[in-house]
Amino acid sequence: MAKLKIGVIGCGSIAQYRHLPEYAFNNEVELVAVCDIVEDRVKEVAEKYNAKAFTDYKELIQSGEVDAISVCTPNYLHAPISIEGLNNGLHVLCEKPMATSQEEADAMIEAANKSGKKLMIAHNQRFVRSHQLARQLIESGTIGKIYSFRTAFGHPGPEGWSIDGKESWFFEKEKAYIGAMGDLGVHKTDLLRYLLGEEIVEVGAFIETTAKDFADVDDTAVCALKTESGIIGTLAASWSYTAKEDNSTIIYGEKAIIRLEDNPAYSLVVQYTNGEVVNYELGKIQSNAEGGQNTTHVIDNFVASIVDNTEPLINGEEGMKSLAVILAAIKSNETKTIAKVFE
Secondary structure (H helix, E strand, O other): OOOEEEEEEOOOHHHHHHHHHHHHHOOOEEEEEEEOOOHHHHHHHHHHHOOEEEOOHHHHHOOOOOOEEEEOOOHHHHHHHHHHHHHOOOEEEEOOOOOOOHHHHHHHHHHHHHHOOOEEEOOOHHHOHHHHHHHHHHHHOOOOOEEEEEEEEEOOOHHHOOOOHHHOHHHOHHHHOOOHHHHHHHHHHHHHHHHHOOOEEEEEEEEEOOOOOOOOOOOEEEEEEEEOOOOEEEEEEEOOOOOOOEOOEEEEEOOEEEEEOOOOOOOEEEEEOOOOEEEEOOOOOOOOOOOOOOOOOHHHHHHHHHHOOOOOOOEHHHHHHHHHHHHHHHHHHHHOOOEEOOO
């Protein structure tokens, strides 16, 4: 079978750390085109991967040279570029958050349904081995009834790894729309939905800018979440964890507590009520830190969904449901009330 021809739109850090190298390692694809509005950057990337350089995403999409695209642009461009790609018969892998509004997300899903092409959202937490095993433990009833949870995703901020540092679009409301909640919080809403196997229905949130005086988006958020069966817990997303990244999740169950990515030696620790403790060494979670730079499996899942004609693990609907929790958190913070996720 001929290799899938891939174009990557946006050549910033997420493309350079994740999408480009992971496509390059995948035997099913050929990376043929890259696009960025910064000419020097796109030329450099094109040369490195022996791809054709574009500075206009519409030209790349309409070139007839690609079968699928990765959308690695600022948040406000996710929906328009994805929809353009789908309408032109291309499969689309879009970075998170998939969109900046419910309307945009719905339009992306509609475009995917009309075109019959794949739409996948790049939530990588579902592919982490500790998270997959935890889901199995919860599903099997080993943990018993789930009582509560707490999850956090925080680091010192995108200026440390973004290609544009403090000048990055991450800090501009017009381009990012949402700060730490869109960057990190949406990963955790997706993870919680995946682990618990149910939807989050209500959110109470405090969202502030406390650490980045140069930003006009949030950098620290703490939310209380409630699921459809009544499980309550907390989610924190922050760019103000100044010394060390925290990417941990704890699930409190009737028969055991599951600690995920909470222990430096063991990525999964299960503490049973009878005193037994089981430690799982499953390798490090992906991060931008040294030693954590393994495949995210996102690219491989996307490519496999096209080649095998299967549903991507995180399709448009799944991405939309995870985004909806973030949008409800913003509404809660603005109105100072508990917000319903789907109204």
